[in-house]
Amino acid sequence: MSHSRIVTLPTIVVVAVWGCLIAVLAQRGGFQAQGSLPPVNILLAAVLPPATFYAAFRFSKRVRDWVLGFDLPLIIALQGWRVVGAAFVFYWGYGLLPAAFAAPAGIGDIAVGLMAPFVAIKVARKLPGWERAANGLILAGMTDFIVAFSMGIALRDRGGEGMDFSQHTGLLAEFPLTMIPSFLVPMFIILHLIAYLNMRGARG
Secondary structure, three states: OOOOOOOOHHHHHHHHHHHHHHHHHHHOOOOOOOOOOOOHHHHHHHHHHHHHHHHHHHHOHHHHHHHHOOOHHHHHHHHHHHHHHHHHHHHHHOOOOOHHHHHHHHHHHHHHHHHHHHHHHHHHOOOOOHHHHHHHHHHHHHHHHHHHHHHHHHOHHHOOOOOOHHHOOHHHHOOOOOHHHHHHHHHHHHHHHHHHHHHHHHOO
16 A cells, blocks of 8 residues: 655645744734733644644545555654653743743653654554554643643743743743744644544544
Protein backbone atom coordinates (compact mmCIF):
# COMPACT_ATOMS: atom_id res chain seq x y z
CA MET A 1 0.00 0.00 0.00
CA SER A 2 1.37 3.42 -0.97
CA HIS A 3 1.32 6.13 1.63
CA SER A 4 0.05 9.69 1.25
CA ARG A 5 2.75 12.32 1.34
CA ILE A 6 2.32 14.68 4.27
CA VAL A 7 4.85 17.14 2.83
CA THR A 8 3.15 18.43 -0.30
CA LEU A 9 3.08 21.89 -1.85
CA PRO A 10 -0.53 22.59 -0.75
CA THR A 11 0.32 21.47 2.80
CA ILE A 12 3.42 23.65 2.92
CA VAL A 13 1.48 26.66 1.61
CA VAL A 14 -1.40 26.20 4.07
CA VAL A 15 0.92 25.78 7.08
CA ALA A 16 3.13 28.71 6.00
CA VAL A 17 0.17 31.06 5.50
CA TRP A 18 -1.39 29.89 8.75
CA GLY A 19 1.85 30.44 10.69
CA CYS A 20 2.45 33.87 9.14
CA LEU A 21 -1.12 34.95 9.93
CA ILE A 22 -0.75 33.92 13.57
CA ALA A 23 2.64 35.66 13.80
CA VAL A 24 1.27 38.92 12.36
CA LEU A 25 -1.75 38.84 14.67
CA ALA A 26 0.51 38.14 17.65
CA GLN A 27 2.86 41.03 16.84
CA ARG A 28 -0.15 43.35 16.60
CA GLY A 29 -1.46 42.26 20.00
CA GLY A 30 -4.25 40.18 18.53
CA PHE A 31 -4.09 37.60 21.31
CA GLN A 32 -4.16 40.00 24.24
CA ALA A 33 -7.21 39.41 26.42
CA GLN A 34 -9.50 42.31 27.19
CA GLY A 35 -9.91 43.14 30.87
CA SER A 36 -10.91 40.15 32.98
CA LEU A 37 -12.20 38.19 29.99
CA PRO A 38 -10.50 34.87 29.20
CA PRO A 39 -8.04 34.81 26.26
CA VAL A 40 -10.76 34.04 23.71
CA ASN A 41 -8.57 34.69 20.68
CA ILE A 42 -5.95 32.18 21.80
CA LEU A 43 -8.67 29.62 22.49
CA LEU A 44 -10.16 30.19 19.03
CA ALA A 45 -6.72 29.93 17.43
CA ALA A 46 -6.19 26.60 19.18
CA VAL A 47 -9.64 25.10 18.55
CA LEU A 48 -10.77 26.31 15.11
CA PRO A 49 -8.01 24.70 12.96
CA PRO A 50 -8.51 21.18 14.42
CA ALA A 51 -12.29 21.59 14.16
CA THR A 52 -11.97 22.72 10.53
CA PHE A 53 -9.66 19.79 9.77
CA TYR A 54 -12.10 17.30 11.31
CA ALA A 55 -15.02 18.79 9.37
CA ALA A 56 -13.01 18.45 6.15
CA PHE A 57 -12.24 14.84 7.03
CA ARG A 58 -15.90 14.06 7.66
CA PHE A 59 -17.32 15.73 4.57
CA SER A 60 -14.59 15.36 1.94
CA LYS A 61 -13.74 11.90 0.60
CA ARG A 62 -10.57 13.28 -0.94
CA VAL A 63 -9.35 14.59 2.42
CA ARG A 64 -10.43 11.36 4.12
CA ASP A 65 -8.52 9.18 1.65
CA TRP A 66 -5.48 11.45 1.98
CA VAL A 67 -5.50 11.26 5.78
CA LEU A 68 -6.11 7.51 5.95
CA GLY A 69 -3.19 6.97 3.60
CA PHE A 70 -0.65 8.56 5.93
CA ASP A 71 2.21 6.55 7.37
CA LEU A 72 1.08 6.19 11.00
CA PRO A 73 4.58 5.80 12.53
CA LEU A 74 5.68 9.04 10.83
CA ILE A 75 2.66 10.95 12.11
CA ILE A 76 3.36 9.70 15.63
CA ALA A 77 7.07 10.47 15.36
CA LEU A 78 6.28 14.10 14.49
CA GLN A 79 5.04 14.52 18.05
CA GLY A 80 8.71 14.40 18.96
CA TRP A 81 8.80 18.11 18.16
CA ARG A 82 6.73 18.63 21.31
CA VAL A 83 10.06 19.02 23.10
CA VAL A 84 9.84 22.70 22.07
CA GLY A 85 7.65 22.91 25.18
CA ALA A 86 10.97 23.12 27.01
CA ALA A 87 10.63 26.85 26.28
CA PHE A 88 8.10 27.03 29.11
CA VAL A 89 10.65 25.56 31.53
CA PHE A 90 13.26 28.00 30.22
CA TYR A 91 10.95 30.98 30.82
CA TRP A 92 10.06 29.62 34.25
CA GLY A 93 13.74 29.35 35.13
CA TYR A 94 14.16 33.05 34.35
CA GLY A 95 11.13 33.99 36.43
CA LEU A 96 9.01 34.87 33.39
CA LEU A 97 6.27 32.25 33.89
CA PRO A 98 4.70 30.80 37.06
CA ALA A 99 5.78 27.31 38.10
CA ALA A 100 2.14 26.20 38.42
CA PHE A 101 1.80 26.60 34.65
CA ALA A 102 5.29 26.05 33.27
CA ALA A 103 6.10 22.87 35.21
CA PRO A 104 3.14 20.73 34.05
CA ALA A 105 2.95 22.30 30.58
CA GLY A 106 6.67 22.22 29.83
CA ILE A 107 7.50 18.88 31.44
CA GLY A 108 4.38 17.33 29.90
CA ASP A 109 5.42 18.47 26.43
CA ILE A 110 8.96 17.20 26.94
CA ALA A 111 7.67 13.81 28.14
CA VAL A 112 5.35 13.38 25.15
CA GLY A 113 8.08 14.51 22.77
CA LEU A 114 10.58 12.02 24.20
CA MET A 115 8.08 9.15 24.15
CA ALA A 116 6.95 9.75 20.57
CA PRO A 117 9.93 8.19 18.71
CA PHE A 118 9.77 5.03 20.84
CA VAL A 119 6.02 4.68 20.28
CA ALA A 120 6.54 5.28 16.55
CA ILE A 121 9.11 2.46 16.40
CA LYS A 122 6.73 0.15 18.26
CA VAL A 123 3.92 1.01 15.83
CA ALA A 124 6.16 0.59 12.77
CA ARG A 125 7.26 -2.87 13.90
CA LYS A 126 3.75 -3.83 15.06
CA LEU A 127 5.16 -4.96 18.38
CA PRO A 128 2.73 -6.33 21.00
CA GLY A 129 0.66 -3.53 22.49
CA TRP A 130 1.43 -1.03 19.71
CA GLU A 131 -2.17 0.18 19.47
CA ARG A 132 -2.36 0.70 23.22
CA ALA A 133 0.93 2.61 23.12
CA ALA A 134 -0.29 4.84 20.27
CA ASN A 135 -3.59 5.56 22.00
CA GLY A 136 -1.72 6.21 25.24
CA LEU A 137 0.47 8.80 23.54
CA ILE A 138 -2.60 10.52 22.08
CA LEU A 139 -4.29 10.55 25.49
CA ALA A 140 -1.14 11.86 27.20
CA GLY A 141 -0.68 14.55 24.56
CA MET A 142 -4.26 15.79 24.71
CA THR A 143 -4.32 15.69 28.52
CA ASP A 144 -1.17 17.81 28.57
CA PHE A 145 -2.86 20.41 26.35
CA ILE A 146 -6.00 20.49 28.50
CA VAL A 147 -3.97 20.92 31.70
CA ALA A 148 -1.77 23.59 30.12
CA PHE A 149 -4.71 25.62 28.81
CA SER A 150 -6.60 25.29 32.09
CA MET A 151 -3.64 26.49 34.13
CA GLY A 152 -2.81 29.19 31.60
CA ILE A 153 -6.32 30.64 31.87
CA ALA A 154 -6.51 30.23 35.66
CA LEU A 155 -3.24 32.10 36.18
CA ARG A 156 -3.67 34.71 33.45
CA ASP A 157 -5.16 37.51 35.54
CA ARG A 158 -3.22 36.96 38.76
CA GLY A 159 -0.69 39.52 37.66
CA GLY A 160 -2.24 42.95 37.59
CA GLU A 161 -0.32 46.20 37.47
CA GLY A 162 3.16 46.03 38.91
CA MET A 163 3.21 42.24 39.37
CA ASP A 164 6.16 40.35 37.91
CA PHE A 165 5.72 37.72 35.20
CA SER A 166 6.39 34.84 37.61
CA GLN A 167 2.91 35.43 39.04
CA HIS A 168 0.87 35.17 35.84
CA THR A 169 0.78 33.81 32.28
CA GLY A 170 0.20 37.07 30.41
CA LEU A 171 3.39 36.47 28.44
CA LEU A 172 1.60 33.65 26.58
CA ALA A 173 -0.38 36.31 24.72
CA GLU A 174 2.77 38.01 23.45
CA PHE A 175 5.00 37.21 20.48
CA PRO A 176 6.97 34.96 20.16
CA LEU A 177 5.76 32.75 23.04
CA THR A 178 2.14 32.90 21.91
CA MET A 179 3.13 30.97 18.77
CA ILE A 180 3.11 27.83 20.93
CA PRO A 181 -0.54 27.89 22.11
CA SER A 182 -1.84 29.73 19.04
CA PHE A 183 -0.04 27.79 16.30
CA LEU A 184 1.96 24.76 17.45
CA VAL A 185 -0.70 23.40 19.81
CA PRO A 186 -3.46 23.21 17.15
CA MET A 187 -0.96 21.70 14.71
CA PHE A 188 -0.07 18.96 17.18
CA ILE A 189 -3.77 18.40 17.94
CA ILE A 190 -4.35 17.86 14.21
CA LEU A 191 -1.51 15.31 14.17
CA HIS A 192 -3.15 13.52 17.12
CA LEU A 193 -6.44 13.53 15.20
CA ILE A 194 -4.74 12.13 12.11
CA ALA A 195 -3.18 9.32 14.16
CA TYR A 196 -6.48 8.47 15.85
CA LEU A 197 -8.49 8.57 12.62
CA ASN A 198 -5.81 6.56 10.84
CA MET A 199 -5.98 3.78 13.43
CA ARG A 200 -9.77 3.81 13.46
CA GLY A 201 -9.82 3.62 9.66
CA ALA A 202 -7.39 0.70 9.67
CA ARG A 203 -9.74 -1.22 11.97
CA GLY A 204 -12.50 -0.65 9.43
